[in-house]
Amino acid sequence: xxxxxxxxxxxxxxxxxxxxxxxxxxxxxxxxxxxxxxxxxxxxxxxxxxxxxxxxxxxxxxxxxxxxxxxxxxxxxxxxxxxxxxxxxxxxxxxxxxxxxxxxxxxxxxxxxxxxxxxxxxxxxxxxxxxxxxxxxxxxxxxxxxxxxxxxxxxxxxxxxxxxxxxxxxxxxxxxxxxxxxxxxxxxxxxxxxxxxxxxxxxxxxxxxxxxxxxxxxxxxxxxxxxxxxxxxxxxxxxxxxxxxxxxxxxxxxxxxxxxxxxxxxxxxxxxxxxx
Amino acid sequence: xxxxxxxxxxxxxxxxxxxxxxxxxxxxxxxxxxxxxxxxxxxxxxxxxxxxxxxxxxxxxxxxxxxxxxxxxxxxxxxxxxxxxxxxxxxxxxxxxxxxxxxxxxxxxxxxxxxxxxxxxxxxxxxxxxxxxxxxxxxxxxxxxxxxxxxxxxxxxxxxxxxxxxxxxxxxxxxxxxxxxxxxxxxxxxxxxxxxxxxxxxxxxxxxxxxxxxxxxxxxxxxxxxxxxxxxxxxxxxxxxxxxxxxxxxxxxxxxxxxxxxxxxxxxxxxxxxxx
Numbered sequence: 001x002x003x004x005x006x007x008x009x010x011x012x013x014x015x016x017x018x019x020x021x022x023x024x025x026x027x028x029x030x031x032x033x034x035x036x037x038x039x040x041x042x043x044x045x046x047x048x049x050x051x052x053x054x055x056x057x058x059x060x061x062x063x064x065x066x067x068x069x070x071x072x073x074x075x076x077x078x079x080x081x082x083x084x085x086x087x088x089x090x091x092x093x094x095x096x097x098x099x100x101x102x103x104x105x106x107x108x109x110x111x112x113x114x115x116x117x118x119x120x121x122x123x124x125x126x127x128x129x130x131x132x133x134x135x136x137x138x139x140x141x142x143x144x145x146x147x148x149x150x151x152x153x154x155x156x157x158x159x160x161x162x163x164x165x166x167x168x169x170x171x172x173x174x175x176x177x178x179x180x181x182x183x184x185x186x187x188x189x190x191x192x193x194x195x196x197x198x199x200x201x202x203x204x205x206x207x208x209x210x211x212x213x214x215x216x217x218x219x220x221x222x223x224x225x226x227x228x229x230x231x232x233x234x235x236x237x238x239x240x241x242x243x244x245x246x247x248x249x250x251x252x253x254x255x256x257x258x259x260x261x262x263x264x265x266x267x268x269x270x271x272x273x274x275x276x
Numbered sequence: 277x278x279x280x281x282x283x284x285x286x287x288x289x290x291x292x293x294x295x296x297x298x299x300x301x302x303x304x305x306x307x308x309x310x311x312x313x314x315x316x317x318x319x320x321x322x323x324x325x326x327x328x329x330x331x332x333x334x335x336x337x338x339x340x341x342x343x344x345x346x347x348x349x350x351x352x353x354x355x356x357x358x359x360x361x362x363x364x365x366x367x368x369x370x371x372x373x374x375x376x377x378x379x380x381x382x383x384x385x386x387x388x389x390x391x392x393x394x395x396x397x398x399x400x401x402x403x404x405x406x407x408x409x410x411x412x413x414x415x416x417x418x419x420x421x422x423x424x425x426x427x428x429x430x431x432x433x434x435x436x437x438x439x440x441x442x443x444x445x446x447x448x449x450x451x452x453x454x455x456x457x458x459x460x461x462x463x464x465x466x467x468x469x470x471x472x473x474x475x476x477x478x479x480x481x482x483x484x485x486x487x488x489x490x491x492x493x494x495x496x497x498x499x500x501x502x503x504x505x506x507x508x509x510x511x512x513x514x515x516x517x518x519x520x521x522x523x524x525x526x527x528x529x530x531x532x533x534x535x536x537x538x539x540x541x542x543x544x545x546x547x548x549x550x551x552x
Binding site: 008009010013014249251253260 | 286
């Protein structure tokens with residue numbers, strides 16, 4: 001494992017690490033923010049951030065402005081890349097499939113199955129790695145944007161007990177019902193739509209075994225509302241008796257300007273649960 | 277003049293505008309942040325931000341995290357591109373000359389003189405445009421990073437009475453004495469170094485006619501300290517009897533992680549002077 005970037009940031013340190021992943025069989029990069037408390041050697045909770053389509057490990061760490069709040073609350077932030085990458089890795093010319101578009105699933109279909117094991121990576125390998133090498137307390141939260149909002153919801157729902165808090169910005173809540181999700185899940189998991197439900201937050205909520213504090217922010221001027229469908233999440237939570245704080249924001253779009261405007265409140269949401 | 281981007285941000289609006297500049301004879305872009313108070317129609321002060329080498333109007337608006345503080349203090353932020361651009365505009369293969377490297381001077385030498393009139397653009401044309409089209413009160417501050425820190429210092433020193441406050445992150449304080457500056461000023465202004473002094477903050481401070489609140493932050497691990505030379509600014513201010521708050525920060529480098537860590541204090545510095 002190799003540190004390839006480090007920058008002082010709000011009294012802590014923003015780093016980027018690269019390592020050989022056994023899940024994907026490729027080199028993977030992730031951003032790591034260590035708050036001042038972690039630099040002093042304290043064991044701190046970790047908030048995982050999953051990014052959206054086309055992103056790398058860079059977008060969140062350069063644009064969200066999260067470090068100020070992580071420093072204040074003493075949270076470690078971990079932000080992985082969104083797919084395996086490289087010459088030997090299957091890809092597609094479209095922005096919404098292949099490299100940069102892993103959808104946080106474990107692919108079963110060729111040519112994707114060889115490397116696209118992003119669920120194993122983000123849910124198992126990466127937390128184990130982080131907790132082995134950095135001053136992580138073992139308390140985990142998970143958060144994400146768009147495709148990464150889907151990833152955060154699904155990863156938490158598939159692993160009861162693993163996270164204490166979950167939140168999302170403009171998540172794809174029902175991938176089996178929208179074009180982005182149907183295209184990606186069809187490619188990665190095959191044409192049998194019954195296999196998609198295990199990767200669909202709205203479906204998984206119906207049998208959720210735990211009740212995590214769940215905060216979702218959605219811009220009302222989001223250009224991708226037809227892919228996101230926050231009303232389906234609201235209906236599913238209501239039917240399942242799962243609490244949901246869904247906040248609709250007039251005027252906000254799908255960009256990092258939206259994320260930056262509310263990331264402080266998401267980090268406070270996670271810090272409350274992670275300190276408990 | 278055409279608005280080419282707009283995003284809700286911290287209750288205000290981040291925009292990008294493009295217009296035909298008479299200073300440069302090219303289309304120019306600038307970022308404009310309107311805080312909530314300006315959206316309500318109040319006339320607000322404007323803080324101009326000048327970016328560093330290789331930057332466009334995008335870097336500051338996506339990476340600095342300034343909007344949160346501008347919203348809180350009710351400041352409009354204006355962040356122009358760093359040079360004229362386009363096919364008919366002179367350029368150089370190096371990153372530190374030509375497009376993306378205007379150095380905020382008015383060039384006198386071919387082939388640069390035709391379009392490289394960035395001082396006229398940032399000091400005259402852009403403020404006039406902003407004050408004509410947006411709810412700007414007429415109170416101005418100026419701030420910048422690296423080449424743009426040089427730009428902020430020199431622009432304020434060359435125009436007594438035009439700005440109420442000035443600050444910089446890791447500025448090039450004495451371009452006539454360092455490689456970046458000698459290369460650029462030699463190209464834009466010609467080989468006669470006596471012409472360079474009018475664009476050198478350390479020289480201009482010796483005859484400054486006003487005393488602006490001056491805040492400078494510098495990272496001690498900045499990889500370009502030999503181009504920046506903060507000690508020369510300190511000596512010049514001391515010799516001129518000009519107050520200077522120069523803050524050296526252990527561990528910080530030249531990146532936007534450094535800027536983001538302290539931009540809130542710079543905006544507070546400007547807000548104090550601009551509200552007075």
